[in-house]
Amino acid sequence: MSKPISPVAIGGFTVGALALLLVAVFIFGGGQFLHADKVRFVIFFDSSLNGLEIGAPVKMQGVKIGEVTDITLQIDPKAEKIYKPVVIEIDRNRLTGTEGKAFPRAMTRKEREANRDKLVAAGFRARLEMQSLLTGLLYVDFDVHRDKPPVFTGLEYRGLLEVPAIPTTADELRTTASAVAKKLNELPLDDIVKDLSASLREIKDFLASEDVKKSSAALANTLEELEKTVKTLNHNLEPLLVNTNNTMINTNTLIRDFKPIIANTDKTLTAATAALDRTQDSMAKLGGAVGPESALNETLEALKDAARSVRNLTDYLERHPEAVLTGKDD
Numbered sequence: 001m002s003k004p005i006s007p008v009a010i011g012g013f014t015v016g017a018l019a020l021l022l023v024a025v026f027i028f029g030g031g032q033f034l035h036a037d038k039v040r041f042v043i044f045f046d047s048s049l050n051g052l053e054i055g056a057p058v059k060m061q062g063v064k065i066g067e068v069t070d071i072t073l074q075i076d077p078k079a080e081k082i083y084k085p086v087v088i089e090i091d092r093n094r095l096t097g098t099e100g101k102a103f104p105r106a107m108t109r110k111e112r113e114a115n116r117d118k119l120v121a122a123g124f125r126a127r128l129e130m131q132s133l134l135t136g137l138l139y140v141d142f143d144v145h146r147d148k149p150p151v152f153t154g155l156e157y158r159g160l161l162e163v164p165a166i167p168t169t170a171d172e173l174r175t176t177a178s179a180v181a182k183k184l185n186e187l188p189l190d191d192i193v194k195d196l197s198a199s200l201r202e203i204k205d206f207l208a209s210e211d212v213k214k215s216s217a218a219l220a221n222t223l224e225e226l227e228k229t230v231k232t233l234n235h236n237l238e239p240l241l242v243n244t245n246n247t248m249i250n251t252n253t254l255i256r257d258f259k260p261i262i263a264n265t266d267k268t269l270t271a272a273t274a275a276l277d278r279t280q281d282s283m284a285k286l287g288g289a290v291g292p293e294s295a296l297n298e299t300l301e302a303l304k305d306a307a308r309s310v311r312n313l314t315d316y317l318e319r320h321p322e323a324v325l326t327g328k329d330d
Contacts, residue, residue, distance in 0.1 A: 037102070039090045040069070041116070042160040043126045043140070044083055044153045047168045051138040052128060058088045058140045066090035068140060074155075085157040088126075088140055109161075116161045120150050125166045 049071060058066035070087035092102045106112040123146035131137040142163075150164035167175070206212060 037092045037105075038066075039092055039106075039112075040160055041088055041090070041163045042157045043086045043088060043163050043165050044155060045086060045126075045128060045165050046084075047128050047171050049084055049086070049128075049138075051130075051136045052086070052140075053137065056131075056137065056139050058090060058142055060095075060142045063094070065094040065142070072157075074157075083153065083155060085155070086140070087158075087160065088142075088163075090142075112161055116163065120164060124163075125150065126163050127166050128168050 052068065052071065054068055054071060056068040057064045058068065066089050068086060069089045070085075072085050074083040074085060075081075076083065092105065096102055106115050123144040124142060125145045125148055127141045127143075127145070128138045129141040131139050145166055148166045151166075152162055152164055155162070
């Protein structure tokens with residue numbers, strides 16, 4: 001008679017099978033199901049990794065968005081070069097849209113490549129930066145550097161997509177300093193020093209020559225004569241300026257004294273013109289005794305025209321008294 005199967009044994013077998021399944025998933029799947037909200041990339045840095053450790057933060061604009069999960073050295077005997085792949089893991093929940101929701105998760109490699117290419121096109125590059133000067137620890141800075149062209153190594157590492165890296169600030173300074181030093185070393189410094197020494201010697205000989213001494217003496221004499229000429233001009237111009245000033249004062253006085261004379265003359269001419277008008281009226285009444293062609297009538301007309309001309313002249317002089325000295329403008 002067969003023994004009945006114990007339910008405890010069946011339960012234990014089931015639990016053991018589930019445990020083996022979980023272990024298999026961890027071993028062969030690398031625990032990827034625990035990283036459903038994680039995105040991993042590989043970066044090949046040329047800079048020294050001294051100070052970079054597993055667990056070092058990955059930051060964007062100073063905000064931690066992930067961490068370093070793997071650091072490896074790859075040696076290429078053919079190229080005699082050492083590659084340093086660094087795996088970073090970015091938390092998708094740290095990067096959200098304007099609505100506060102995480103971006104859609106890329107399921108296929110093609111979708112992941114498209115997302116990576118968008119980031120690279122936007123200027124995102126990876127660079128090592130110092131966490132603290134005291135500890136010397138490094139972190140991965142993932143930020144926009146549009147002026148730096150993206151450079152890919154084209155190497156495969158565990159099927160991960162590559163993010164382009166750029167040199168650190170210290171490496172750039174060292175590279176610039178090395179380039180400057182190289183250019184300085186390429187300069188013919190010995191020839192430059194010799195030419196400069198020869199030029200200085202020629203300048204020294206020229207300054208000590210007789211021609212320069214004679215030129216200096218001639219210049220000193222010229223300046224001395226110029227100073228004497230200026231003093232003479234100042235001495236001669238002073239009385240001339242005084243006389244000119246006095247002449248202007250006398251002219252203004254003459255014009256001021258001439259104005260009342262012009263005014264009186266204008267009044268006299270006005271009265272004379274009125275008298276002539278009255279005389280002409282009287283002559284008109286005597287039209288029967290004295291004809292229009294009479295000599296007396298012509299004389300009166302001539303006197304009237306003369307008075308009008310004199311009056312016009314006095315009006316002009318009253319408006320422009322300086323015309324007595326300068327003449328009438330055309």
